Amino acid sequence: MNAEEKTLDVANETFVPEVVAFCCRHCAYSAADLAGGGRISYSPSIKIVELPCTGRASALEILHALEKGADGVAVAGCLPGTCHYIRGNTQAKHRVTHVRKLLKTIGLEEERARMINISAAMGAQFVAEFTNFVETIKTLGPSPLSGETGITRTGSQP
Amino acid sequence: MNTMNFPAFTMPDNSAALPIAERCDSHLARVLAAGEFAVTGELGPPKGHDPEEVRSKARLLLDCVDAANVTDNQAAVVRMSSIAAGQIMMAEGVEPIIQMTCRDRNRLAMQADLLGAYALGIRNLLCLSGDHQSCGNHPGAKNVHDIDSMQFLRMMKEMRDENKFQCGEEIPGGGPRFLIGGAANPFADPAEWRPYRLAKKAIAGADFVQTQLVYDMERFREYMKRVVDMGVAEQLKIIVGVGPLKSAGMAKFMRDRIPGMTVPDAIIDRMAGTVADIDTENKPERNAAWKAEGIRICIEQIQEIREIEGVAGVHIMAIEWEEAVHPIAEAAGLLPRPIIEA
Amino acid sequence: MIVAEQKPLNEIKAMLEGCNKVLAVGCGTCVAVCFAGGRQEVGLLSASLRMSTDIDGAAVDIDETIVQRQCEKEYNAPLEAELEQYDAILSLGCGVGVQSLAQQFPGKRILPALNTKFMGYPAEHGIWEDRCQGCGNCVLHLTGGVCPVSRCPKSLFNGPCGGSQGGICEVDQETECAWNVICENQLRLGLFDEMMEIHPAKDWSSARDGGHRRIVREDVRIPDEEKA
Numbered sequence: 129m130n131a132e133e134k135t136l137d138v139a140n141e142t143f144v145p146e147v148v149a150f151c152c153r154h155c156a157y158s159a160a161d162l163a164g165g166g167r168i169s170y171s172p173s174i175k176i177v178e179l180p181c182t183g184r185a186s187a188l189e190i191l192h193a194l195e196k197g198a199d200g201v202a203v204a205g206c207l208p209g210t211c212h213y214i215r216g217n218t219q220a221k222h223r224v225t226h227v228r229k230l231l232k233t234i235g236l237e238e239e240r241a242r243m244i245n246i247s248a249a250m251g252a253q254f255v256a257e258f259t260n261f262v263e264t265i266k267t268l269g270p271s272p273l274s275g276e277t278g279i280t281r282t283g284s285q286p
Numbered sequence: 287m288n289t290m291n292f293p294a295f296t297m298p299d300n301s302a303a304l305p306i307a308e309r310c311d312s313h314l315a316r317v318l319a320a321g322e323f324a325v326t327g328e329l330g331p332p333k334g335h336d337p338e339e340v341r342s343k344a345r346l347l348l349d350c351v352d353a354a355n356v357t358d359n360q361a362a363v364v365r366m367s368s369i370a371a372g373q374i375m376m377a378e379g380v381e382p383i384i385q386m387t388c389r390d391r392n393r394l395a396m397q398a399d400l401l402g403a404y405a406l407g408i409r410n411l412l413c414l415s416g417d418h419q420s421c422g423n424h425p426g427a428k429n430v431h432d433i434d435s436m437q438f439l440r441m442m443k444e445m446r447d448e449n450k451f452q453c454g455e456e457i458p459g460g461g462p463r464f465l466i467g468g469a470a471n472p473f474a475d476p477a478e479w480r481p482y483r484l485a486k487k488a489i490a491g492a493d494f495v496q497t498q499l500v501y502d503m504e505r506f507r508e509y510m511k512r513v514v515d516m517g518v519a520e521q522l523k524i525i526v527g528v529g530p531l532k533s534a535g536m537a538k539f540m541r542d543r544i545p546g547m548t549v550p551d552a553i554i555d556r557m558a559g560t561v562a563d564i565d566t567e568n569k570p571e572r573n574a575a576w577k578a579e580g581i582r583i584c585i586e587q588i589q590e591i592r593e594i595e596g597v598a599g600v601h602i603m604a605i606e607w608e609e610a611v612h613p614i615a616e617a618a619g620l621l622p623r624p625i626i627e628a
Numbered sequence: 629m630i631v632a633e634q635k636p637l638n639e640i641k642a643m644l645e646g647c648n649k650v651l652a653v654g655c656g657t658c659v660a661v662c663f664a665g666g667r668q669e670v671g672l673l674s675a676s677l678r679m680s681t682d683i684d685g686a687a688v689d690i691d692e693t694i695v696q697r698q699c700e701k702e703y704n705a706p707l708e709a710e711l712e713q714y715d716a717i718l719s720l721g722c723g724v725g726v727q728s729l730a731q732q733f734p735g736k737r738i739l740p741a742l743n744t745k746f747m748g749y750p751a752e753h754g755i756w757e758d759r760c761q762g763c764g765n766c767v768l769h770l771t772g773g774v775c776p777v778s779r780c781p782k783s784l785f786n787g788p789c790g791g792s793q794g795g796i797c798e799v800d801q802e803t804e805c806a807w808n809v810i811c812e813n814q815l816r817l818g819l820f821d822e823m824m825e826i827h828p829a830k831d832w833s834s835a836r837d838g839g840h841r842r843i844v845r846e847d848v849r850i851p852d853e854e855k856a
Binding site: 291388 | 788791792805820827832
C-alpha cells in the first residue's frame, strides 16, 4: 500500500482494520460484556481473545498476531494495582513496550501495539478506549505485511 | 564510600641504595641530589609531524626548567611520539623526561624503545598506566596493558641496577641508566590508600614522582604528612604538580570533569571575582584578567608548596600555554635554574 | 556462564541477503539462560525477520528449531536430515555453537545471530556483568575474589590507577573501580601484605596471547582401543 492509496482508503472509509484484543477475563472482557449488555456498540474491527490474565500473553503471541495480518493488537487488562493475579498486567505492559520497540526495528509503526487498562465496571470506557485505538489504526493504514509468513516448521529438543 | 582503615606502614630500609645522582646520568638527578628545589615543565607534542612545533615550545621552556616532560599520546589522542619529540627538544637545549604508558606497548616494545631512547641521549623516564583509550580519538583500539605501571617501574629498575631484561637475560653492555619516575594522584580514591601507593612505587623502583595538579593545599598537606611519616619522602623525590588556570570555566571544568581533581571554592571564587568589574562582552580583557589571576594563584601555590616538608620540587603544567612558564618561574623566585656540572 | 546478546536486526538481515529459506537454530543452555538464544528468542527473532523482509518486498522463509546444547555434536546430529532445503542456518548459539555447527555441517553457511561477550555473572534479573576472560591463570585468592583482568579496563595488578574516583572507574560512571573493591576485600580479609607486594608481570602465555588453547585430559578420554 502506498501513501496515496492509504489516504484514499481512510477518506473513503473502505479500510476496515483488523484489531486483535487480548482481554483479561476479570476486567477487560467483563467490561466488553458490560458494553454489549448496555447496547453500546463498538467497532466490528475488534476481535476479542479472552485470556485468564493479560500476563498470559507473551511478546511472541502479540507479535504473531501482527505477523498474521492484524493491523493492530491491543492487550487490555485490569487497572494498575488491581490485577487479579497481582502482577500479570504489569508484565503485560512490559511486554507490549518490548514489542513496540521490536516493531520499530522491523519497520512497522510502534503505535500498532497498545496496552490498555480498564476495570470490569467500565463498559463505556472500554468502547471509548477501543474506538480510539481503531481510529489510530485507521490513520496508520493497513499493515504492510502480507499476513502469509509464519512458522511452517518447528522441531525442538528442550 | 566507606573509609578504609589501613595498618601502619614504614618504608623498608634502603640505606644500601646508591645516591640518586650515582644511579643515573641525568641533569635532573643531579639537581635533585644537590638538594636544589627542582623545577620541571611539560611539552605536549604536536598532532602532526612538524618538528618546528616542538622546537618553538622548547624555546619557551629553555632556562626556566631543569627538565621537561614530553607526553605520550596523552588523553589517548595520537600525537608525535614522546621519544621523537624528546630528542627534538633535547637539541634545543632542554632536557627531556620522556613519558611512556602501559596502554600502547607491550614489554618487548617498551624495552626496545627505551634502549633506543637511551641511545639517543634521553636520560629521564616517567612510567605511566595511561588514560584509557575510550576517552581518546581511537576508542576502538586494542589496549595493551601487558604490564602495569608498578611492574614497569620494577622492570626499569632491574634493567638499570641489575642489567637484566624483563625476561631475566643479561643486557649486553649493561642496562639503560634512566632516572626513573612515576606519577601520583594524591586526590584519587581510595584516599587512604594513596600514600601507600606512593610507598609501593618507591619500593618498585621510582626515583621520583610527579603529582597530578594540586589546587587543594589543605588536603595536599595532609597527604604529605602521611607520606613523610611513612618515610617515603626520604627514599623518593616528590615533585608537585602546579598549573595556572586560564579562566573560571577551566577551574570549574577541572573540578567537575577531571577524575581525581579537587579545586577549592576559594580558587573558583577568585577566578570568578577577578572579572567581576569587566563587561562580559569584553572577551580580550576578561581573558587577560583571568590569565593574570591564574598566574598569581600559581605563584602563591608554588611558594606554599616549597614550605611543605618532603617536597623536592614543582612540575609546572601550563597546558597549551607554555609562555606562562617563564613568568611563573621568575615571579616565584625559581630563576635562574642551577647549573650543575656532570 | 557464557553471556551473549542478539545482534541488531539490520545486521542479521544483511547476512540473509540472497537467502530464500533459512533455519533458525536456538540453544537451550547458556544463551537460553541469558535470554539471547532460547526458544522464545528464536521465535521473536524469526518472526521479526519474516515480517521485516516481507515489508522489504523480499520475504525470507525462516523455520525455527532449538537444540539442547549447540556445542555438542550429538545434539546437533538430528538436524542433518533436514538441512538440504535451507540456504543457510541462522545460529542463536554462542560463538562455540556457531562454530560447532560449521564444523559439523561444512556444506552449509552458518550465520551468527548473537554476539558472544563474556563469561558473566547475573547481577540481577536482566543484568549480566563480565567476570572472567579466561586468562588461564587465576589469582583470585590474592585479590579478595575480584578479578583485575576482567573487571579493570587496564588489567592492573598493583592497585587502582589515578583515575579511580568515589569507587567509580574513570572509563564509565556505571562501573565500579574493581581495585577499590579489591582494596576493601583485602583489608577485610587481612591481606595488607599482599597489597604492598609488587605483583610481578603476568605471564600471558596461558591466555589467548599464547596461542590457540586446548585442554587434554587423559584421565577422561576414551582409550583408543575402546573407540568405535
